Amino acid sequence: MYIILVYDIEEKRVGKMLKLCRQYLNWIQNSVFEGEITEVKLRELLHRAKGIIKTEKDSIIIFSSRQEKWLDKTILGREKNELDNLL
Amino acid sequence: MYIILVYDIEEKRVGKMLKLCRQYLNWIQNSVFEGEITEVKLRELLHRAKGIIKTEKDSIIIFSSRQEKWLDKTILGREKNELDNLL
Incomplete structure:
Protein backbone atom coordinates (compact mmCIF):
# COMPACT_ATOMS: atom_id res chain seq x y z
CA MET A 1 0.00 0.00 0.00
CA TYR A 2 0.92 3.65 -0.29
CA ILE A 3 1.30 5.77 2.85
CA LEU A 20 13.90 5.06 11.37
CA CYS A 21 11.40 6.45 8.86
CA ARG A 22 14.06 6.79 6.19
CA GLN A 23 14.66 3.06 6.37
CA TYR A 24 11.12 2.50 5.13
CA LEU A 25 9.94 5.60 3.27
CA ASN A 26 10.96 8.59 1.15
CA TRP A 27 11.56 11.82 3.00
CA ILE A 28 9.65 14.58 1.22
CA GLN A 29 9.42 17.42 3.75
CA ASN A 30 10.85 18.23 7.18
CA SER A 31 8.59 15.80 9.03
CA VAL A 32 6.75 14.15 6.12
CA PHE A 33 7.45 10.83 4.43
CA GLU A 34 5.72 8.87 1.71
CA GLY A 35 6.09 5.59 -0.06
CA GLU A 36 4.95 2.12 -0.94
CA ILE A 37 5.13 -0.26 1.99
CA THR A 38 3.74 -3.69 2.79
CA GLU A 39 1.44 -4.16 5.76
CA VAL A 40 4.08 -6.26 7.50
CA LYS A 41 6.74 -3.59 7.05
CA LEU A 42 4.34 -0.88 8.23
CA ARG A 43 3.57 -2.87 11.38
CA GLU A 44 7.31 -3.24 11.95
CA LEU A 45 7.86 0.49 11.45
CA LEU A 46 5.06 1.39 13.88
CA HIS A 47 6.32 -1.08 16.44
CA ARG A 48 9.80 0.46 16.27
CA ALA A 49 8.35 3.98 16.34
CA LYS A 50 6.49 3.18 19.55
CA GLY A 51 9.87 2.42 21.09
CA ILE A 52 11.08 5.94 20.25
CA ILE A 53 8.17 8.30 20.88
CA LYS A 54 6.57 9.43 24.12
CA THR A 55 2.91 8.85 23.43
CA GLU A 56 1.73 11.63 25.74
CA LYS A 57 3.90 14.23 23.98
CA ASP A 58 4.64 13.10 20.44
CA SER A 59 2.34 12.35 17.57
CA ILE A 60 2.54 10.33 14.36
CA ILE A 61 -0.24 10.27 11.77
CA ILE A 62 -0.33 7.76 8.94
CA PHE A 63 -2.63 8.14 5.95
CA SER A 64 -2.81 4.99 3.89
CA SER A 65 -4.32 4.22 0.54
CA ARG A 66 -4.45 0.96 -1.33
CA GLN A 67 -3.19 2.68 -4.43
CA GLU A 68 -0.97 5.70 -4.95
CA LYS A 69 -2.96 6.71 -8.04
CA TRP A 70 -5.89 7.68 -5.81
CA LEU A 71 -3.85 10.60 -4.55
CA ASP A 72 -2.57 13.61 -6.40
CA LYS A 73 0.33 15.59 -5.06
CA THR A 74 0.92 19.32 -5.55
CA ILE A 75 4.04 21.07 -4.30
CA LEU A 76 4.27 24.80 -3.72
CA GLY A 77 7.66 26.37 -3.06
CA ARG A 78 10.86 24.55 -2.33
CA GLU A 79 11.09 20.86 -3.18
CA LYS A 80 13.25 18.56 -1.16
CA ASN A 81 16.21 17.81 -3.37
CA GLU A 82 18.20 14.63 -3.84
CA LEU A 83 21.01 15.98 -1.70
CA ASP A 84 18.68 16.30 1.29
CA ASN A 85 17.68 12.71 0.81
CA LEU A 86 21.27 11.58 0.82
CA LEU A 87 22.23 13.42 3.99
CA MET B 1 -12.46 16.72 -2.75
CA TYR B 2 -10.51 15.68 0.31
CA ILE B 3 -7.03 17.05 0.92
CA LEU B 20 -4.96 31.01 6.64
CA CYS B 21 -5.13 27.21 6.55
CA ARG B 22 -7.51 27.10 9.49
CA GLN B 23 -10.01 29.14 7.49
CA TYR B 24 -10.28 26.26 5.01
CA LEU B 25 -9.21 23.05 6.76
CA ASN B 26 -9.03 21.14 10.05
CA TRP B 27 -5.77 21.40 11.95
CA ILE B 28 -4.68 17.90 12.91
CA GLN B 29 -1.00 18.19 13.77
CA ASN B 30 1.56 20.95 14.21
CA SER B 31 1.90 21.67 10.47
CA VAL B 32 -0.72 19.29 9.06
CA PHE B 33 -4.29 20.02 7.97
CA GLU B 34 -7.00 17.96 6.37
CA GLY B 35 -10.50 18.41 5.11
CA GLU B 36 -13.09 18.52 2.37
CA ILE B 37 -12.64 21.46 0.06
CA THR B 38 -13.94 22.46 -3.36
CA GLU B 39 -11.52 23.04 -6.22
CA VAL B 40 -12.42 26.72 -6.26
CA LYS B 41 -11.71 27.10 -2.55
CA LEU B 42 -8.43 25.18 -2.87
CA ARG B 43 -7.31 27.48 -5.67
CA GLU B 44 -8.18 30.44 -3.47
CA LEU B 45 -6.23 28.96 -0.54
CA LEU B 46 -3.17 28.30 -2.72
CA HIS B 47 -3.34 31.77 -4.22
CA ARG B 48 -3.40 33.31 -0.74
CA ALA B 49 -0.65 30.95 0.46
CA LYS B 50 1.60 32.12 -2.38
CA GLY B 51 1.27 35.62 -0.96
CA ILE B 52 2.65 34.43 2.38
CA ILE B 53 5.43 31.96 1.64
CA LYS B 54 8.88 32.53 0.21
CA THR B 55 9.01 29.93 -2.52
CA GLU B 56 12.78 29.50 -2.34
CA LYS B 57 12.68 28.74 1.39
CA ASP B 58 9.23 27.42 2.34
CA SER B 59 7.35 24.38 1.16
CA ILE B 60 3.72 23.31 1.03
CA ILE B 61 2.62 19.87 -0.12
CA ILE B 62 -1.00 19.03 -0.88
CA PHE B 63 -2.22 15.48 -1.31
CA SER B 64 -5.67 15.34 -2.78
CA SER B 65 -8.11 12.53 -3.26
CA ARG B 66 -11.53 12.58 -4.87
CA GLN B 67 -12.95 10.75 -1.88
CA GLU B 68 -11.93 10.65 1.76
CA LYS B 69 -12.91 6.97 2.00
CA TRP B 70 -9.93 6.06 -0.16
CA LEU B 71 -7.67 7.00 2.72
CA ASP B 72 -7.34 5.43 6.13
CA LYS B 73 -5.89 7.38 9.00
CA THR B 74 -3.95 5.94 11.94
CA ILE B 75 -2.78 8.06 14.85
CA LEU B 76 0.03 7.06 17.20
CA GLY B 77 0.56 9.06 20.37
CA ARG B 78 -0.98 12.37 21.23
CA GLU B 79 -4.07 13.49 19.33
CA LYS B 80 -4.77 17.13 18.75
CA ASN B 81 -7.65 17.95 21.03
CA GLU B 82 -10.65 20.20 20.56
CA LEU B 83 -9.06 22.86 22.72
CA ASP B 84 -6.11 23.15 20.33
CA ASN B 85 -8.50 23.66 17.47
CA LEU B 86 -10.29 26.44 19.28
CA LEU B 87 -7.15 28.41 20.10
Whole structure:
Protein backbone atom coordinates (compact mmCIF):
# COMPACT_ATOMS: atom_id res chain seq x y z
CA MET A 1 0.00 0.00 0.00
CA TYR A 2 0.92 3.65 -0.29
CA ILE A 3 1.30 5.77 2.85
CA ILE A 4 1.98 9.30 3.96
CA LEU A 5 3.52 9.59 7.41
CA VAL A 6 3.75 12.88 9.32
CA TYR A 7 5.19 13.33 12.76
CA ASP A 8 5.39 16.00 15.44
CA ILE A 9 8.08 14.87 17.84
CA GLU A 10 10.14 16.63 20.47
CA GLU A 11 13.53 17.70 19.20
CA LYS A 12 15.57 15.31 21.31
CA ARG A 13 13.81 12.29 19.77
CA VAL A 14 13.46 13.57 16.24
CA GLY A 15 16.84 12.36 14.95
CA LYS A 16 16.07 8.76 15.84
CA MET A 17 12.62 8.95 14.30
CA LEU A 18 13.95 10.48 11.09
CA LYS A 19 16.54 7.73 10.80
CA LEU A 20 13.90 5.06 11.37
CA CYS A 21 11.40 6.45 8.86
CA ARG A 22 14.06 6.79 6.19
CA GLN A 23 14.66 3.06 6.37
CA TYR A 24 11.12 2.50 5.13
CA LEU A 25 9.94 5.60 3.27
CA ASN A 26 10.96 8.59 1.15
CA TRP A 27 11.56 11.82 3.00
CA ILE A 28 9.65 14.58 1.22
CA GLN A 29 9.42 17.42 3.75
CA ASN A 30 10.85 18.23 7.18
CA SER A 31 8.59 15.80 9.03
CA VAL A 32 6.75 14.15 6.12
CA PHE A 33 7.45 10.83 4.43
CA GLU A 34 5.72 8.87 1.71
CA GLY A 35 6.09 5.59 -0.06
CA GLU A 36 4.95 2.12 -0.94
CA ILE A 37 5.13 -0.26 1.99
CA THR A 38 3.74 -3.69 2.79
CA GLU A 39 1.44 -4.16 5.76
CA VAL A 40 4.08 -6.26 7.50
CA LYS A 41 6.74 -3.59 7.05
CA LEU A 42 4.34 -0.88 8.23
CA ARG A 43 3.57 -2.87 11.38
CA GLU A 44 7.31 -3.24 11.95
CA LEU A 45 7.86 0.49 11.45
CA LEU A 46 5.06 1.39 13.88
CA HIS A 47 6.32 -1.08 16.44
CA ARG A 48 9.80 0.46 16.27
CA ALA A 49 8.35 3.98 16.34
CA LYS A 50 6.49 3.18 19.55
CA GLY A 51 9.87 2.42 21.09
CA ILE A 52 11.08 5.94 20.25
CA ILE A 53 8.17 8.30 20.88
CA LYS A 54 6.57 9.43 24.12
CA THR A 55 2.91 8.85 23.43
CA GLU A 56 1.73 11.63 25.74
CA LYS A 57 3.90 14.23 23.98
CA ASP A 58 4.64 13.10 20.44
CA SER A 59 2.34 12.35 17.57
CA ILE A 60 2.54 10.33 14.36
CA ILE A 61 -0.24 10.27 11.77
CA ILE A 62 -0.33 7.76 8.94
CA PHE A 63 -2.63 8.14 5.95
CA SER A 64 -2.81 4.99 3.89
CA SER A 65 -4.32 4.22 0.54
CA ARG A 66 -4.45 0.96 -1.33
CA GLN A 67 -3.19 2.68 -4.43
CA GLU A 68 -0.97 5.70 -4.95
CA LYS A 69 -2.96 6.71 -8.04
CA TRP A 70 -5.89 7.68 -5.81
CA LEU A 71 -3.85 10.60 -4.55
CA ASP A 72 -2.57 13.61 -6.40
CA LYS A 73 0.33 15.59 -5.06
CA THR A 74 0.92 19.32 -5.55
CA ILE A 75 4.04 21.07 -4.30
CA LEU A 76 4.27 24.80 -3.72
CA GLY A 77 7.66 26.37 -3.06
CA ARG A 78 10.86 24.55 -2.33
CA GLU A 79 11.09 20.86 -3.18
CA LYS A 80 13.25 18.56 -1.16
CA ASN A 81 16.21 17.81 -3.37
CA GLU A 82 18.20 14.63 -3.84
CA LEU A 83 21.01 15.98 -1.70
CA ASP A 84 18.68 16.30 1.29
CA ASN A 85 17.68 12.71 0.81
CA LEU A 86 21.27 11.58 0.82
CA LEU A 87 22.23 13.42 3.99
CA MET B 1 -12.46 16.72 -2.75
CA TYR B 2 -10.51 15.68 0.31
CA ILE B 3 -7.03 17.05 0.92
CA ILE B 4 -4.11 16.77 3.30
CA LEU B 5 -1.92 19.85 3.47
CA VAL B 6 1.51 19.86 5.10
CA TYR B 7 3.84 22.81 5.32
CA ASP B 8 7.41 23.57 6.31
CA ILE B 9 7.64 27.31 6.71
CA GLU B 10 10.08 29.63 8.45
CA GLU B 11 8.95 30.62 11.90
CA LYS B 12 8.30 34.28 11.16
CA ARG B 13 5.73 33.36 8.49
CA VAL B 14 4.18 30.35 10.19
CA GLY B 15 1.54 32.24 12.19
CA LYS B 16 0.02 33.77 9.07
CA MET B 17 0.01 30.45 7.28
CA LEU B 18 -1.62 28.66 10.22
CA LYS B 19 -4.34 31.28 10.37
CA LEU B 20 -4.96 31.01 6.64
CA CYS B 21 -5.13 27.21 6.55
CA ARG B 22 -7.51 27.10 9.49
CA GLN B 23 -10.01 29.14 7.49
CA TYR B 24 -10.28 26.26 5.01
CA LEU B 25 -9.21 23.05 6.76
CA ASN B 26 -9.03 21.14 10.05
CA TRP B 27 -5.77 21.40 11.95
CA ILE B 28 -4.68 17.90 12.91
CA GLN B 29 -1.00 18.19 13.77
CA ASN B 30 1.56 20.95 14.21
CA SER B 31 1.90 21.67 10.47
CA VAL B 32 -0.72 19.29 9.06
CA PHE B 33 -4.29 20.02 7.97
CA GLU B 34 -7.00 17.96 6.37
CA GLY B 35 -10.50 18.41 5.11
CA GLU B 36 -13.09 18.52 2.37
CA ILE B 37 -12.64 21.46 0.06
CA THR B 38 -13.94 22.46 -3.36
CA GLU B 39 -11.52 23.04 -6.22
CA VAL B 40 -12.42 26.72 -6.26
CA LYS B 41 -11.71 27.10 -2.55
CA LEU B 42 -8.43 25.18 -2.87
CA ARG B 43 -7.31 27.48 -5.67
CA GLU B 44 -8.18 30.44 -3.47
CA LEU B 45 -6.23 28.96 -0.54
CA LEU B 46 -3.17 28.30 -2.72
CA HIS B 47 -3.34 31.77 -4.22
CA ARG B 48 -3.40 33.31 -0.74
CA ALA B 49 -0.65 30.95 0.46
CA LYS B 50 1.60 32.12 -2.38
CA GLY B 51 1.27 35.62 -0.96
CA ILE B 52 2.65 34.43 2.38
CA ILE B 53 5.43 31.96 1.64
CA LYS B 54 8.88 32.53 0.21
CA THR B 55 9.01 29.93 -2.52
CA GLU B 56 12.78 29.50 -2.34
CA LYS B 57 12.68 28.74 1.39
CA ASP B 58 9.23 27.42 2.34
CA SER B 59 7.35 24.38 1.16
CA ILE B 60 3.72 23.31 1.03
CA ILE B 61 2.62 19.87 -0.12
CA ILE B 62 -1.00 19.03 -0.88
CA PHE B 63 -2.22 15.48 -1.31
CA SER B 64 -5.67 15.34 -2.78
CA SER B 65 -8.11 12.53 -3.26
CA ARG B 66 -11.53 12.58 -4.87
CA GLN B 67 -12.95 10.75 -1.88
CA GLU B 68 -11.93 10.65 1.76
CA LYS B 69 -12.91 6.97 2.00
CA TRP B 70 -9.93 6.06 -0.16
CA LEU B 71 -7.67 7.00 2.72
CA ASP B 72 -7.34 5.43 6.13
CA LYS B 73 -5.89 7.38 9.00
CA THR B 74 -3.95 5.94 11.94
CA ILE B 75 -2.78 8.06 14.85
CA LEU B 76 0.03 7.06 17.20
CA GLY B 77 0.56 9.06 20.37
CA ARG B 78 -0.98 12.37 21.23
CA GLU B 79 -4.07 13.49 19.33
CA LYS B 80 -4.77 17.13 18.75
CA ASN B 81 -7.65 17.95 21.03
CA GLU B 82 -10.65 20.20 20.56
CA LEU B 83 -9.06 22.86 22.72
CA ASP B 84 -6.11 23.15 20.33
CA ASN B 85 -8.50 23.66 17.47
CA LEU B 86 -10.29 26.44 19.28
CA LEU B 87 -7.15 28.41 20.10
